[in-house]
Amino acid sequence: MTKILVVEDDLALSAGLCFALDEAGYLSAAAYTCEKARRFLQGEPFRLAILDINLPDGDGFALCREFKTAAPEMPVIFLTANDLEQDELHGFDLGADDYVTKPFSIQILIRRVEAVLRRGVSNAGGDGFDDGFLRLDFQAMTAVRGGDKVAITPNEYKLLRLLTAKAGTVATRRLLLEKLWDMEGNFVDDHTLTVTMNRLRAKIEDGRHTYIQTIRGMGYVWTGAQE
Numbered sequence: 001m002t003k004i005l006v007v008e009d010d011l012a013l014s015a016g017l018c019f020a021l022d023e024a025g026y027l028s029a030a031a032y033t034c035e036k037a038r039r040f041l042q043g044e045p046f047r048l049a050i051l052d053i054n055l056p057d058g059d060g061f062a063l064c065r066e067f068k069t070a071a072p073e074m075p076v077i078f079l080t081a082n083d084l085e086q087d088e089l090h091g092f093d094l095g096a097d098d099y100v101t102k103p104f105s106i107q108i109l110i111r112r113v114e115a116v117l118r119r120g121v122s123n124a125g126g127d128g129f130d131d132g133f134l135r136l137d138f139q140a141m142t143a144v145r146g147g148d149k150v151a152i153t154p155n156e157y158k159l160l161r162l163l164t165a166k167a168g169t170v171a172t173r174r175l176l177l178e179k180l181w182d183m184e185g186n187f188v189d190d191h192t193l194t195v196t197m198n199r200l201r202a203k204i205e206d207g208r209h210t211y212i213q214t215i216r217g218m219g220y221v222w223t224g225a226q227e
Contacts, residue, residue, distance in 0.1 A: 001027040002117065005049040007037045007063065008079065009056050017050065017079075020106045021113070034058035041070055045140050048117060050109075051096075053080040053087070061094060068095045072154045073138060073161070075116045079104070129164050131224055133209050136160055145204055155180060156200045163212065163222040172219040 004021055008014040009032045018028040029046070031037035034057050040046070049067060053060035064076050075097040080087075083101040091099045097116045100109060129136040135144040138161050143150040152160070158180055163171055176193055197220065201212055211224040 001025075002048075003027045003029065003044065003046045004113070005029050005031060005037065005040055005046045007031045007034075007049060007055065007060070008052045009033065009054075010052075016106065017109075020110060024110050024113075026113075032056070034063050037063060038066070041067065045071065046074055047139070048075045048077065048113060050077050050079050050113075053078060053082050053091075061090060064091070064094045064096060069154060071141065072158060073141070077109075077112060077116060079109070129160075129224065131209075134204055134211065134224065136164070143204065146206070150203050152200075152203065155196060156203070159196065159200060160204075163220060164224075167222040167224070170215050170219050170221055174219075176219065 002025075004026050006014055006017050006021070006028055008017060008030070011032065014030045014032065018030050021028040029040055031040055032055075034055050037049075051060050051064055051067075055063070060078065060080065064078070067074060067076055072095075076095065077098040077100060078088075078091045078096050079100045079102070081102045082088075088099045088101075098112050100112060128138050133146055136142075138157065141152070141154075141157055143152045143160075159176065162176060162179055173190065173193060177190065180193065180196075197212065205211055209224075211222060213221045213223050215221060
């Protein structure tokens with residue numbers, strides 16, 4: 001079942017949102033503070049987060065930045081009374097997928113949730129990869145090589161998702177550089193891309209299993225085939 005995190009300190013509004021989401025077929029979890037939201041994210045992954053900006057123990061913008069670092073593939077919808085244009089632009093700059101201002105229609109919000117989740121599926125390039133030796137789950141952000149769990153960074157997951165989505169075709173260095181950024185939101189340079197790619201290869205490949213081929217002067221090709 002699709003899990004949605006609702007971060008809203010108005011208890012009545014939070015209860016109403018969770019009820020509507022559950023009625024629509026989702027599984028909701030309510031967090032009233034930044035700290036509780038962080039604890040939720042340390043557990044099972046969520047498919048989407050609905051996030052207020054004005055929270056009792058912190059700022060929703062900062063929390064969104066943390067979300068995008070810990071779970072870069074998880075969509076975020078801001079739901080807030082902050083209706084200034086600069087706030088909305090700031091939300092999108094942080095990676096938000098939608099920005100809804102209060103007051104709002106519950107049914108319209110549900111439709112926006114559906115739309116964001118559909119976009120996530122269409123952009124995912126599949127939920128993962130599995131050839132019996134290497135198993136990648138992009139929703140749960142887990143990687144297993146030869147039965148052993150591998151520690152993969154958020155940027156490495158982004159690389160893997162881009163490469164597997166274009167399996168068999170060249171992912172140019174320019175494309176990868178445009179799509180990637182580090183945990184502080186800074187753009188990755190050409191040297192950093194090379195270092196990251198080499199580190200990723202060392203984690204997922206061995207002498208018998210090769211997944212990423214370098215095309216000199218162009219970019220990289222994902223050559224793995226799923227079972």
